[in-house]
Amino acid sequence: MVQSPEQPYGDPQGTDVRLDQALTFQVDLASRGLDCSLERVLEQFPDLDKDAESVLAILYNSYRLTPCEQRAERQRELCDRFPQHAAALDRQIHFGEIVDSCLGVDELSDSWSGDDTVVEFDEQGKEVRDRTNPLASISSIGRFQIERLIGHGGMSSVYLAVDTVIGRQVAIKVPRIRKNSAGAFDERCFEEARIAAKCDHPGLIDILEVGRWRDCFYLVTRYADRGDLATWMENNPGPQPVDQVTDLIRKVAEAVAHCHSQKVLHLDLKPANLLFTSDPERPDDESIFPGKVLVADFGLSRAVELDASDASTTKQFGTLLYMSPEQLDADPDRLKPTIDVFALGVVLYQLLTGHHPFAAATPFGLMQRIYQGDFIGFKHQSHVPGDLQKICLTCLATEPSNRYQTAGELAADLNRFRKGEAVAGLPESSLHRFVRWCRQPKRIEQAAIVSAVGHGAILIGFIAAWTLFCFVDFEFPISTTEISIDIAKLCVFPHLPAVLLSLAVLRGHHSLQWGNVMLGASTVVLVAVTFITGESPIRRYAGEPFAFVVSHVLVFGMAIATFIPQVFSIPALAAIKSRRSKHAIG
Incomplete structure (x- = not known):
């Protein structure tokens, strides 16, 4: 029995068990017409708040508990409220639609059903496929005597029958009853017959007859007597x-x-x-x-x-x-x-x-x-x-x-x-393997980590240099004000924004990684221009060519090392954008 919202659950027994309890609790809230939001569930199960996969599962269950005609709006709402989970939630919803399609779940239903949730997923396929039996009360179709059901799937059922005219066993395929789509589904079956008729090969099953009987489409094929x-x-x-x-x-x-x-x-x-x-x-x-x-x-x-x-x-x-x-x-x-x-x-x-x-x-x-x-x-x-x-x-x-x-x-x-x-x-090819490696979503977070560390290290270096110029006496004249202005400019752009963007990306705002890519490119260009023009504090104040070259080579190397992972993340960003665009169009 599902516990009421007022009853606390027992001690944690592992994340999987707690998540199952949380999802069941969420379904119970929805069935009572109560608030089943992520916040309400996490009030009861605060230990799941730190587990990203658990939070995603609860968000997805919240989406599935929404009536079908309101799901698109619900998806936008959840993605806007929880941007750190938006990409993963979009992907899971997309995959969920594929699962529904494979199981033969109706695209629209009149209202929410508890069978259409993450909690009940393992039983969903069997329940959906056993929902109807097209020939349950029919003993024959025309000259074909129905003997028994020998197979079923999300789209049709197959029966063993006997052609009473020539005494041959055949298989009869009949569309399973599908809500609001009987005509279109029957047409798909006729399309199957037409397509199969184009192919004549000893390795293909023979289609013997196709027709309609009492508003029921049927397709007769050779019976494969030794199973599948x-x-x-x-x-x-x-x-x-x-x-x-x-x-x-x-x-x-x-x-x-x-x-x-x-x-x-x-x-x-x-x-x-x-x-x-x-x-x-x-x-x-x-x-x-x-x-x-x-x-x-x-x-x-x-x-x-x-x-x-x-x-x-x-x-x-x-x-x-x-x-x-x-x-x-x-x-x-x-x-x-x-x-x-x-x-x-x-x-x-x-x-x-x-x-x-x-x-x-x-x-x-x-x-x-x-x-x-x-x-x-x-x-x-x-x-x-x-x-x-x-x-x-x-x-x-x-x-x-x-x-x-x-x-x-x-x-x-x-x-x-x-x-x-x-x-x-x-x-x-090596190139295709590399591109596939770059397309993996984890490349985005890895690039953000490198960006945060690289630009953060440069910021720390600037602070150390500013401290050095301010509190150490040098043999050459130094303007502390000019040094402070130079360092402040470089901190404001591009290094501090890059660190802040990287931290936002690591919190789930993956689309902001595009900003990291552009800031990384800007950093490389700025360092290169500075090196070429010679406009830098080291050249102006020390007048030391060796120190100028060494310092800028080190900074340029760090900028390149930071920028390369940002470039590697572009295929993953493009893949996410492509999936979201297709989902929005669909």
Whole structure:
């Protein structure tokens, strides 16, 4: 039972436990119509105030507890009130929309539901998908006798049926009931059939019939009587033999390559869509896999030439575990065969190692790792040959340009590997690796730390120099007033503003890092101009060329060392700006 607002919770049992209690408490407040703001929750759980991830989770839960039609305004309000968490909150909201899309959650609902919160997230997928059963009370569709439900997802349910005319078992796919979008969703199913009809390959599942029965769309395909790869992987965990895995993925890649040659993208390749059927041509096949593999489910397929302005292409699509970074961005201009190549790379890696290449504890952590290219790698997978590792790494490159450009290129490289020939691969260049490293959000805070330390050190040096000039007698004439003015000018611009900006960035105002970049550049230019013109206190008062050169070389070196990390933070700043712009447009 959820405790009332007046009842204190027990002693802390770790941050995770306390956060779970805080989120549950927040849901309870919302259900009572009480204040469920961050401030109210932290009153009850003050120990979470110092943990940035906990504060972010509470803010995000506050957003999710807001009615759908008010969420955009709520997001702006939260970002304005808590600018230090604005970038992270925007990113988490964006990722949350992807999770909802993958789970088939309706885009708009009439009111808030407790199922749509961080607290209930782990059960959300099952509850959403079990909400309806399109054929629960129907025993047949036309000449097809329904036998049982054999699969379901966020978009449709699949049933085993018998064609009573010829006595053949078939699979019937029926859209799941979706609020306010029945017509559009049925049209997507017709689109699936039309797209699939363009492709004719022995590695693709056959579509036998498509139609409508009592306002219910249905699509009939060949029945794969030996299950799917997802079920097989559940029953056979761990790394699989390299030669068998290579042969399987090669066959899948060849089938997908045929689709690519017809300018068709699958966009939802995953183990559940790789089906097995008996192969009469190879009845004694000694493969560990249960039969001939077929690629199924073109429900998210797109023709490459599809108009990118189509609103449906701007949505997130696919299955989260197999999404590429560009799918996470929901960028219709990046719909290319490289998306399918990435998904095949994930499946290949899973079969070779027994785990996901971007495994994380939460969906948000998974998306973050995919987006940043934080790949687990093959460090403890010595059984995987180097050339096959190269193939897998090429498939999973963060930048699409560094992957195989079509599934055909992947199939060709897998063929070369099986024959013992040198593989082509598309290894990521040093420049691309460096840019990807610079795009990581932590580069911003690291640059701010360097800026604060560098400019702070220069300020301390100025203060020390001023003290020296004021209280030590020199052999040459010194104007304390002029020295004070010179040092004050340099403190006011650029060093003191740079320190203050850096501290603001470290408090979460990441957009202010652009100011640090400009101040860093200004510092380098000022020192260089001073060195070239000779206009400095050291030259004016000491008249000592050696001291002038040494001191300015040291200051110039420090300015450069401080400025370089600011330049490295620009890709990360640009990435954040791009994500926020896309989210605002959406």
